[in-house]
Amino acid sequence: MRYVSRATLFHNLDPRTKILMSLACACLIVILNTPMSLFCLFAVLLLAFFSIKPPFSVVKTTLYLMAMAMVATVISQGFFYYFQPRTPLFTIIPEDAGFFGRLTGGISVYREGLIYGAVQSMRFFSATLLSMVIVMSTYPSDLILGLKKLGVPEKIGFMLTVSIRFLPALGEEAKRILIAQRLRGLRLKGLRGSIRGFRFLVEPLIIDSLRKARRIALAAEVRGFTGRRTEIKKLRFLWMDWVALSTISLAIILAVKNRFYV
Amino acid sequence: MNSYISSMVFVFILGGVAFYVGLRRRLIKNFTIHELIVIALFCSLLYIAGLPFKFGLSRIPFIHSFAYSIPFTAVLFIGIRLVPKLGTATLIIFGHSLLSQIISRGINPLWWPYALLAGFTLEVYFLCCRNYLESRVNAIGAGVLRGFVVYIYFYYISAPYIWHIYYAPWYVLIQTLQGMTGSCIGALIGFSLSKPIISAYRHGGL
Numbered sequence: 001m002r003y004v005s006r007a008t009l010f011h012n013l014d015p016r017t018k019i020l021m022s023l024a025c026a027c028l029i030v031i032l033n034t035p036m037s038l039f040c041l042f043a044v045l046l047l048a049f050f051s052i053k054p055p056f057s058v059v060k061t062t063l064y065l066m067a068m069a070m071v072a073t074v075i076s077q078g079f080f081y082y083f084q085p086r087t088p089l090f091t092i093i094p095e096d097a098g099f100f101g102r103l104t105g106g107i108s109v110y111r112e113g114l115i116y117g118a119v120q121s122m123r124f125f126s127a128t129l130l131s132m133v134i135v136m137s138t139y140p141s142d143l144i145l146g147l148k149k150l151g152v153p154e155k156i157g158f159m160l161t162v163s164i165r166f167l168p169a170l171g172e173e174a175k176r177i178l179i180a181q182r183l184r185g186l187r188l189k190g191l192r193g194s195i196r197g198f199r200f201l202v203e204p205l206i207i208d209s210l211r212k213a214r215r216i217a218l219a220a221e222v223r224g225f226t227g228r229r230t231e232i233k234k235l236r237f238l239w240m241d242w243v244a245l246s247t248i249s250l251a252i253i254l255a256v257k258n259r260f261y262v
Numbered sequence: 263m264n265s266y267i268s269s270m271v272f273v274f275i276l277g278g279v280a281f282y283v284g285l286r287r288r289l290i291k292n293f294t295i296h297e298l299i300v301i302a303l304f305c306s307l308l309y310i311a312g313l314p315f316k317f318g319l320s321r322i323p324f325i326h327s328f329a330y331s332i333p334f335t336a337v338l339f340i341g342i343r344l345v346p347k348l349g350t351a352t353l354i355i356f357g358h359s360l361l362s363q364i365i366s367r368g369i370n371p372l373w374w375p376y377a378l379l380a381g382f383t384l385e386v387y388f389l390c391c392r393n394y395l396e397s398r399v400n401a402i403g404a405g406v407l408r409g410f411v412v413y414i415y416f417y418y419i420s421a422p423y424i425w426h427i428y429y430a431p432w433y434v435l436i437q438t439l440q441g442m443t444g445s446c447i448g449a450l451i452g453f454s455l456s457k458p459i460i461s462a463y464r465h466g467g468l
Contacts, residue, residue, distance in 0.1 A: 019369050026370045030424055073427065080430045104432040120426050131368025143364050155298060156357065162302035163309075163361045170306055198333070202455055206307070206340060207462050213303050217296035225295060 003139050009240065010052050010137040015146030017241040018134050024248040025130050029123050031255045038122040045129040052137050062132060069124040074117035081113025089114075140164050142233070149235055162216070170209060177204050266423035269415070273375040273382065277352075280385040284348040287389075293353075297345045304341030305357035309365070311337045327413060328440035335405050335448025336455065339395055342384075343456040344463060346394035352381030376412075376420050383411045398453055405449025409442035 005011075010018070025045070032038050049062070078089075088108035095106035134143075141161065148157040181200055293301070311333040341354045359377035363369050387407055393400045417434040421427045429437075 022369045023371050026372045026424075030372065030426075033426070076429070077427065080428055080433065082428060082430065104430065123425055127368070127370070131363075131366070131370075134368045135364075135366065140364050143369065147360075147369075155293065156353070156360070159298055159302040159305065159353065159357050160360055160364065162299055163305040163357060164365070166303055166306040167309065167365075170310055174310070199455070202336075202340075203458060206459050209303050209307070210300065210344075210459070210463055213299045214296065217294075217299045220295050220299075 004136045006053050008052050010133060013244060014235055014237055014241045015138055015142045016149055017244050018138055019146050021244060021248050022130060022134055024252050027252060028255055029126050031259050035119045042122045042126050045126050048133050049129045052133055065128055066125050070121040073121040074114050077117030078109040078113040081110045081116055086110040086112045173208055174205055177201055266419055269419045270375045273379045277378060277382040280382050283389055300345055301353050304354045305361050307337050308358040309362055327437045328444040331409055331441050331444025332448040335445040336452035339401060339449055339452030340456040343395050343460060348385060351384040355381040372424055379415055380412050383407060401449040401453040402446055405445040406442050409445030413438040413441035
């Protein structure tokens, strides 16, 4: 998942608004507990997802992820559903079947568990869509700036900026080391090969990256860098940020009222 | 929900205790720019170490906790051994969590206590032992503790209260044991791999 440049409502929102919205949506995912309310949240986030005009490949991947999440949740809850009443559809390991039967108390697939899993997967879908909307509509550096403005310490902000800069360099470096080792005759097939490959990759990769880290630190210190960040881009709250925050606050209030005071 | 809120309070008390004791014993020192960059590098390395598991290995049923714990703990412990200061573990784990949220998962502060707990527990353990992964035994202890705390918290607090997904106790037990074993193996690998790296780092090889 990466930033997609578009001119949509979500792209124009302030990163702080998006961070607060993501916190509010995360709370909604926890608070809402009826199939209908979870479906409504999912539908709203699906609309938000399509409003940022994602590329077709991303839509395909998202559908695949959702299908995987749904299958995994339905199966796991089919096995692990423990609320009563529950109706066993079929038993895989009976309660009296040796050590494993006694340890687990028997393993069955429950009908109510399958339904519960299907409803709960709406939470996964909502979380997946929400993360995609935020990541695809905001530059990582803007998110870091937003976090800093919301009170995350400067050192952590600085670390995150450097980490993001390191990621592509690490990928390139890993590829280069692997090619060099293959040219020298290293075979990486099979489990043993993978373990040897991991060992032979990690050491030179870390040592080379530490060399780069030292160079970056020296360059920063020579230029009198203190860790404090100056901003070329100033964040500004616009009317649409206030509208978005008011809407999400209202949704939270309604959800809390329906869940705890009805 | 009460359990989740109580766990958050517990996490912040644990962090408070770790850093208060650290301050009193004057163990908390300012991180230099170089150390912060090394920590940032390990946040990225942790993200990369997890990629093969996100894309393929996590689909192997039943053993994902074991498979994921090994590279994660190995890389984490190399980082801690390179910057043996109070706060390093928390910065690497929390930094990695924030990095993966910014890049792929979307910011979700409800998951922050999970990452902070993993960091704070290691800090308290190192404070009690007065040993920052200087011995193999200490590394094994830290690995086992990390595996235990992280998986128990995930299966009993995070998953039920954030996703409303429940697991049977026998499944939690098996996953936690796998996580502890994987973390223990990862700790040993990290410890042995870190020796030549530290040697290169400290004696001019870089």
